[in-house]
Amino acid sequence: MRETTIKSVSDGVRLDGDVEGTPWSEANRIDVDQFNWHRDGPKPSLTARILYDDDALYLQFHVEDHNISSLVTDLNGPTYRDSSVELFADPNPNEDSRYFNFEANCCGYFKLAWQEKGWQERDIGRDLVSASVAERVRVETSIEGPTREPRDDDEGWWLAAALPFSVLRSLTGIDIDPDSDTVWRGNVYRSGVPSDEQKATWNPMPTQVPAYHSPTYFGRFTFD
Template sequence: MSRYEIVYSKQPPKLDPCDGAAWAAADSGTIEHFPWYKQGDRQATTFRALWSDDGLYLRYECQDRHISAVTTETNGPVWVDSCVEFFVAPNPKKPLNYYNFEMNCVGAFLMGTHCDWGEGYADRSRDLGIQVATTVPGPTKDESPQDNGWTLVARIPWAHFEKDAPHLPPKPGDVWRANFYRLGGKTDPQCACWAPIDYFKPQFHLPQFFGQIVFVKRP
């Protein structure tokens, strides 16, 4: 099973995708599995994650020669754009209760809940303080010969998981289940994952294939 350690940071990183130094303490993960590959370039995607007292922080670095986005509204179809995603199941006793966060290259995002207590795509971004920042100016993006990749950072407050997580903030050693994804784009669309998926067609909503994310504190 894929395993990734999320390092605690007393000082949360600023939501600046150009500030790579703030993520030096975070391990690097790779979205390198293409279960449904047919043709085109398998473009590199790396991610990093940190946790702090106020929330979970994510960073994606995407090689991309065809950057595009048309979705600007919250909970719109960001998956058709150049997009990264994070799916997470915070309760080990309920591994099928999971949340999805999908974010396109211009910072529009979708958030969904798939739990035994409720399911849906309500916009709670203002209430919970979810934030996304990217290196791609919006509000939309057309493909360009100058396209050469993009970086996205995001903050997800712990309050989003208050109905499922055993501890908030997590305790060192807590293990959640999750997967990191890359998707979308008009030309050469990517459909890749960090933890491998064995399924007959493209589908990310499969918590049984999530890997482990472990919350740690290091000296």
């Protein structure tokens, strides 16, 4: 099982793609490099960084992408079909297997859900964030929207987001206020790629087919 430490910040975090000279440089780099269903072809890179303060969880992704595509513009729509990134996190791993899913496409449209264990879409019981609560989530990206068609010169994109703990408390109904030594379980994913062979995860998933909704294969997030 992979582990990483989520570091705290006190001076705020800008939602952009810069790393050097910013708080993001203090975050541990998370390499999403487990191509569990790969046989041949390219392995596009994805790196993520996570920080937190008293108010929010901050995410930053850098994505290698030579086929940048995005069509979904609805809140809680099927953004996994677009060029997208995903974070699953179980903030209460010792008591249940429910976890929240933040899934954002390259244009910044996202799904935020609180859901139950179950790897097939039809098996998942989930509560979706409401539009009024979702307004408090901030997302910035390098790709201008609202939609995006692939271009010959596509190389990649970045996305940064702030998930307020007040939003996560409203969605989950549990007290989410991590502090030093808090441990979550979770995983980071690459989706919306041309084939399953290019799908990647941070923590390995030894499943025969892509099965992102598998808390059994979550890694460990420890807060400093």
